[in-house]
Amino acid sequence: MTRPGEVQSVARAIDVLELLADLGRPTALSEISEETGLPLPTIHRLIRTLVARGYARQLPSRRYTLGPRAVRIGEVAGRQLGAGTRPHLERLARELGESANLAMLDGDMAVYVAQASSTQSMRMFTEVGRRVHCHCTGVGKTILAQLPSEQVRAIIGSAGMPPATPSSLTTLDDLLAELALIRSRGYAIDDGEQELGVRCFAVAVPGSPTPAALSISGPETRVTADFGENAVPILRDAAAAVGEQMLGSAG
The missing domain is CATH 3.30.450.40 (GAF domain)
Structure with missing residues (x-):
């Protein structure tokens, strides 16, 4: 759910990334939709963007995990914190x-x-x-x-x-x-x-x-x-x- 003052599309993308991190395993689009409560077409658009930017990746099984760019951000955030x-x-x-x-x-x-x-x-x-x-x-x-x-x-x-x-x-x-x-x-x-x-x-x-x-x-x-x-x-x-x-x- 988007909080006051948040940009909806950004909040939804972050929700997807956090879900992939929390689950810690390859995840199907249908499960992402069910867990986030977002419609499947919305999830498809978000995932397509995240994959294109390298923050998610699609496996041969057509399931999704975090991508290499998420690793880089995590490492830098860890060093900074x-x-x-x-x-x-x-x-x-x-x-x-x-x-x-x-x-x-x-x-x-x-x-x-x-x-x-x-x-x-x-x-x-x-x-x-x-x-x-x-x-x-x-x-x-x-x-x-x-x-x-x-x-x-x-x-x-x-x-x-x-x-x-x-x-x-x-x-x-x-x-x-x-x-x-x-x-x-x-x-x-x-x-x-x-x-x-x-x-x-x-x-x-x-x-x-x-x-x-x-x-x-x-x-x-x-x-x-x-x-x-x-x-x-x-x-x-x-x-x-x-x-x-x-x-x-x-x-």
Whole structure:
């Protein structure tokens, strides 16, 4: 659905590109039409334009995937979003010995824009560009805690609260209570809510033009409550440095 102030044709083309990205597999025109709610002739015109520009490609099966130009834009966007912040994440990962992640709000989801892996043999790895629900991740809950309740309700109304694990929050009331706790103590915990056996501590990135969060995550056997007590102040210092870097890049 086109929002006020948007150009309809551009919005529809973006909807098609996002659908191809979200599905992650070759997709028929009929499925694109069904998923977007757009008429088949409209989808055909949009896809024909996207293929001609290289943002989509047609396979011999007559199904469609993202094209090479989409790859280039994704790579450049990733470099720009993570520009200057990776050294801070690498330093954080070295100091705490676990994987560090930077995520930002992307519509009604959180997207990872930079990452530094732990050097340990058993470690957590999050792909840059991955989009995740906000209600069941440390970075996502930290991002939501920066927003007014009305916006949180709108995000959850759009994205829903599908449980990633049995530990995931599943009701809006529980989520709002959790966000109040995060605001009070200044950090979030993902205690096996996104992936069983994994614990994450996350803090807000102050001054970020878009709500953002910095996290440290690893196996729950290493990322304990004592680990968190030591890690959170270090996380806050790193988040402040990342925020300053973002503001400097924006200027």
